Amino acid sequence: MTFARVLGHERQKAILQRAMTSGRLAHAYLFEGPEGVGKRLLAVALARAVFCREGTGCGDCPACRKVDHQNHPDLHLVESEGAAIKIDQVRVLQREMAFRPVEGGKKICLIDGADRMNPAAGNALLKTLEEPSGEALLILLTCRSDAVLGTIRSRCQRLPFGRLPRTMIQEVLQERLELGVTEGHVLAALADGSFHKALGRDRDLYLVQRREILKQVTALGGSVIALFELTRQLMEEKDRLAEILDILQTFYRDLLLLQHGAAESELVNIDLLEKLRRVGRRETVPSLLNKLEAIAASRRHLERNANRQLALDILLMRLAA
Ligand SMILES: [Zn+2]
Structure with missing residues (x-):
């Protein structure tokens, strides 16, 4: 090198x-x-x-x-x-x-x-x-x-040292991993200026599992059983909870940006535009701020090694509300 x-x-x-x-x-x-x-x-x-x-x-x-x-x-x-x-x-x-x-x-x-x-x-x-x-x-x-x-x-x-510009990461990812523009954009945005994340084991989490996680979280209705089941699944990824919170955060941040009329290019989850629009119809600015605060709160709890399961239960309840 x-x-x-x-x-x-x-x-x-x-x-x-x-x-x-x-x-x-x-x-x-x-x-x-x-x-x-x-x-x-x-x-x-x-x-x-x-x-x-x-x-x-x-x-x-x-x-x-x-x-x-x-x-x-x-x-x-x-x-x-x-x-x-x-x-x-x-x-x-x-x-x-x-x-x-x-x-x-x-x-x-x-x-x-x-x-x-x-x-x-x-x-x-x-x-x-x-x-x-x-x-x-x-x-x-x-x-x-x-x-x-x-x-x-x-x-x-x-x-x-600062983070690397997203466009630089995106270009390299598209070339090295032979990704399309959309996938390159999503992965670069979620990797948050870190090649290590984009090229490492988080790649599948960001590109594949992200869709599944967001699907399940946004489908949570009032069913407590579904909620506990999702907590159980997330607990199996306990080493990657910080990255999973990143995924949730970008999704709700995208929704908030859309409410403010942001351009699509400013979003992270540009491969899920239809879903963002659908979910966005039942959210308001205050409800989205509340959800983003719930994500931030659970991040603080997890960093302090609080009871993980409880922290996730509470998070999912607040996201389902
Ligand atoms: Zn030499």
């Missing part, structure tokens, strides 16, 4: 490239921004460019190939084992970074999920950040920079 092949983030690429060519790379960077937008890809591209014999990240020289095969002796990757990055992992990193570079001229360490360092690990890492060696380059990645120790943040050069 070269800089040029990482999609978007032109400003971030330019900053890193300029720093590299002028020999002024910081000793530590914090790449912060949403999940799945390419932070890690760009970090690897930077490592490749630093180690590359050609100085470009050519992809063909032995150094580039070692980076691609994750066996470059001067590139060290730390990620969480389970929920946290532990102090032992930071100690291994520190031992590793204490050696001179074997062949790369620099020692590069990627810490993916820097927010998951527990306090002991974070404090241990601080030592490394406080006494940087000229040969060390640390790249910390996080999608929750507020959860990274402030003392760590302040010792890194921070590089914020």
Whole structure:
């Protein structure tokens, strides 16, 4: 992966490239921004460019190939084992970074999920950040920079990443997944600026299951049995409840936009226009706001690890009202 092949983030690429060519790379960077937008890809591209014999990240020289095969002796990757990055992992990193570079001229360490360092690990890492060696380059990645120790943040050069524009994601999805314009639009809109979501396991959820979920939710009448049955089904997807709430949210947001006379191109669910119009006839602006608030409330409950089943029952009751 070269800089040029990482999609978007032109400003971030330019900053890193300029720093590299002028020999002024910081000793530590914090790449912060949403999940799945390419932070890690760009970090690897930077490592490749630093180690590359050609100085470009050519992809063909032995150094580039070692980076691609994750066996470059001067590139060290730390990620969480389970929920946290532990102090032992930071100690291994520190031992590793204490050696001179074997062949790369620099020692590069990627810490993916820097927010998951527990306090002991974070404090241990601080030592490394406080006494940087000229040969060390640390790249910390996080999608929750507020959860990274402030003392760590302040010792890194921070590089914020934004979401990728929807049109850019849509174009790539249509090309790579051979999707039609409508499917590309829906998937790009739901992936919310993240390639990881659009290309990963959420793809089927967004393209196929979404229709089924929306069909069932909008068909809920006063039947409590149907409602409990749907809760039971949703509970089977308990790792993806946040994404399911995203789906519901876009649907009711689309309905609200239609009530305000928005253009179809502003909607997410453009493949369900007929359904949106049909369901929209029995909704009003206040009823839609109420449903969107119900979705937001259940999201808060689920994030706080409240009783999931109860949270879903209440949500579906409010959506069926
Ligand atoms: Zn190369």
